[in-house]
Amino acid sequence: MMRELYVIxxxxxxxxxxxxxxxxxxxxxxxLAAMEEAGVDSVDAVFVGNMMSGILNAQENLGAYVxxxxxxxxxxxxxxxxxxxxGGAAVVSAAMAIKSGLFDRxxxxxxxxxxxxxxxxxxxxxLATASEADYELFWGASFVSLNALIMxxxxxxxxxxxxxxxxxxxxxxxxxxxVPYAQLRFPITMESYLSSPKIADPIKxxxxxxxxxxxxxxxxxxxxxxxxxxxxxxxxxxGSATDAMALYTREELVxxxxxxxxxxxxxxMAGVTPRDxxxxxxxxxxxxxxxxxxxxxxxxxxxxxxxxxxxxxAERSGSLPVNPEGGLKARGHPVGATGVYQFxxxxxxxxxxxGPAQAGSPELGAAMNVGGTGSNVVVTILRRVS
Amino acid sequence: xxAFNPSIPSIKREMPSRYRLEGFECxxxxxxxxxxxxxxxxxxxxxxxxxxxxxxxxxxxHTVVHSxxxxxxxxxxxxxxxxxxxxxxxxxxxxxxxxxxxxTQGMEVEAVLxxxxxxxxxxxxxxxxxxxxVLKR
Numbered sequence: 001m002m003r004e005l006y007v008i009x010x011x012x013x014x015x016x017x018x019x020x021x022x023x024x025x026x027x028x029x030x031x032l033a034a035m036e037e038a039g040v041d042s043v044d045a046v047f048v049g050n051m052m053s054g055i056l057n058a059q060e061n062l063g064a065y066v067x068x069x070x071x072x073x074x075x076x077x078x079x080x081x082x083x084x085x086x087g088g089a090a091v092v093s094a095a096m097a098i099k100s101g102l103f104d105r106x107x108x109x110x111x112x113x114x115x116x117x118x119x120x121x122x123x124x125x126x127l128a129t130a131s132e133a134d135y136e137l138f139w140g141a142s143f144v145s146l147n148a149l150i151m152x153x154x155x156x157x158x159x160x161x162x163x164x165x166x167x168x169x170x171x172x173x174x175x176x177x178x179v180p181y182a183q184l185r186f187p188i189t190m191e192s193y194l195s196s197p198k199i200a201d202p203i204k205x206x207x208x209x210x211x212x213x214x215x216x217x218x219x220x221x222x223x224x225x226x227x228x229x230x231x232x233x234x235x236x237x238x239g240s241a242t243d244a245m246a247l248y249t250r251e252e253l254v255x256x257x258x259x260x261x262x263x264x265x266x267x268x269m270a271g272v273t274p275r276d277x278x279x280x281x282x283x284x285x286x287x288x289x290x291x292x293x294x295x296x297x298x299x300x301x302x303x304x305x306x307x308x309x310x311x312x313x314a315e316r317s318g319s320l321p322v323n324p325e326g327g328l329k330a331r332g333h334p335v336g337a338t339g340v341y342q343f344x345x346x347x348x349x350x351x352x353x354x355g356p357a358q359a360g361s362p363e364l365g366a367a368m369n370v371g372g373t374g375s376n377v378v379v380t381i382l383r384r385v386s
Numbered sequence: 387x388x389a390f391n392p393s394i395p396s397i398k399r400e401m402p403s404r405y406r407l408e409g410f411e412c413x414x415x416x417x418x419x420x421x422x423x424x425x426x427x428x429x430x431x432x433x434x435x436x437x438x439x440x441x442x443x444x445x446x447x448h449t450v451v452h453s454x455x456x457x458x459x460x461x462x463x464x465x466x467x468x469x470x471x472x473x474x475x476x477x478x479x480x481x482x483x484x485x486x487x488x489x490t491q492g493m494e495v496e497a498v499l500x501x502x503x504x505x506x507x508x509x510x511x512x513x514x515x516x517x518x519x520v521l522k523r
Contacts, residue, residue: 056389116387121453121455122387122389122456123391124453124455124458125388125389125455126388128390128455133390134400134421135403135421135477135478136515137390137419137455138390138392138400138404138480138502138503139479139480139502140454140455140458140461140466140480140502140503141451141466141478142451142453144454144456145451145466148449149447149448149449149466149468152447152448152449153447160415162474164488181423198452199452199453200449200453201449201450202449244427247428247478248419248476248478249419249467252466253447304509316523372522
């Protein structure tokens with residue numbers, strides 16, 4: 001008999017250049033909030049999602065570090081790293097640990113403190129370590145330039161114009177504008193998108209997620225905890241998958257094989273199909289990545305993702321809300337925390353506690369968290385139980 | 387200050403691939419790539435042989451880098467390209483001896499030894515095979 005898995009608490013910090021908060025302050029703020037919401041003061045283990053603390057903060061061993069500052073010293077605690085999918089990988093690690101029967105209640109904390117490295121070029125170089133050092137970075141590639149190759153190939157394959165990529169960031173900025181913890185709380189227009197400078201042709205500044213600090217946390221439990229209205233949220237499916245590290249060794253630039261595999265695994269575990277999903281969080285580090293995620297999830301045909309966004313169906317009030325809190329583009333992308341933000345956002349949507357971002361009353365939602373240029377992907381599926 | 391720095395030992399280790407285009411061919415499924423591997427990533431076969439890849443090919447996809455990682459600023463704007471060699475093998479490299487604006491898809495290119503990364507920032511000078519347009523005769 002497989003054990004059930006529930007989300008019983010969540011916590012988020014604001015995202016941005018938070019000069020007066022360090023790595024430990026962020027992790028503690030989110031972690032404590034999640035434990036308070038869950039009504040618990042102890043857990044069996046802590047999994048920390050983080051990508052770059054060694055480079056950015058000269059701090060590794062984050063399991064012990066975060067447990068210590070949370071007053072939890074003694075518990076087993078580890079850092080989980082999977083590039084930008086570190087947060088999702090930490091959620092999945094916690095889920096596996098509970099499913100195994102070893103632990104009953106686990107705290108997941110995703111955290112990234114980026115602004116301590118004040119030179120943007122250094123952070124760019126650190127982010128690029130998600131790609132293959134000897135055969136991509138050696139040639140002066142950055143994360144942006146690799147995504148630029150993908151975007152150009154995608155636009156050519158499906159005959160897309162410049163403005164087709166603008167719909168994603170426009171919706172993201174609109175969604176984030178009333179989200180209290182979001183990093184970029186202002187709307188943008190197609191005009192501002194089109195005139196935005198190119199940072200690696202054809203990727204524009206307004207295609208790209210900002211750099212920011214932030215932490216998100218969730219408490220996963222084998223025991224259900226219903227709120228005042230008798231609602232609880234279960235983690236019913238999760239899947240992860242890998243793909244070739246270097247882009248040049250893949251058969252296709254415009255299809256995320258690992259993302260498709262991860263989605264398939266999560267949906268099989270949950271016993272659902274793409275049509276059943278009612279709210280989504282996708283990994284729009286760049287506009288084209290957001291589109292490729294939607295296609296990998298199977299909610300739209302290849303090449304049609306921009307039309308889904310343009311049509312309005314992906315708005316909060318639409319038939320399939322996508323990133324109702326603004327996604328990576330505008331809510332923000334504190335790298336190792338991002339997967340946990342996505343997870344918490346789906347959880348709050350299903351629990352009916354997403355505040356101004358509430359997109360109807362969905363019962364089933366999925367989050368897709370992507371590492372590298374699609375080389376490591378995690379999908380989680382949550383369901384409301386009432 | 388933090389930057390990607392290829393170490394001197396790593397430059398030495400990667401020499402066969404970087405300077406002679408040594409890769410592998412899978413004797414079972416025919417897939418070719420570099421660097422050499424133990425196991426074919428396409429079919430899982432261990433029946434691989436080392437091959438010297440052709441030094442000519444064409445540009446499949448490219449992008450122009452204006453804002454470079456540390457150690458690479460000297461060469462901006464430079465062109466990063468996905469290249470398909472004459473035997474169908476794909477690799478990633480930079481284009482050289484060409485105006486970035488004049489790069490076209492399908493452009494025929496050939497390998498040429500060039501400096502890739504300047505020294506400083508605690509890293510060595512690194513060389514590699516970039517690709518330049520094939521001169522029309």
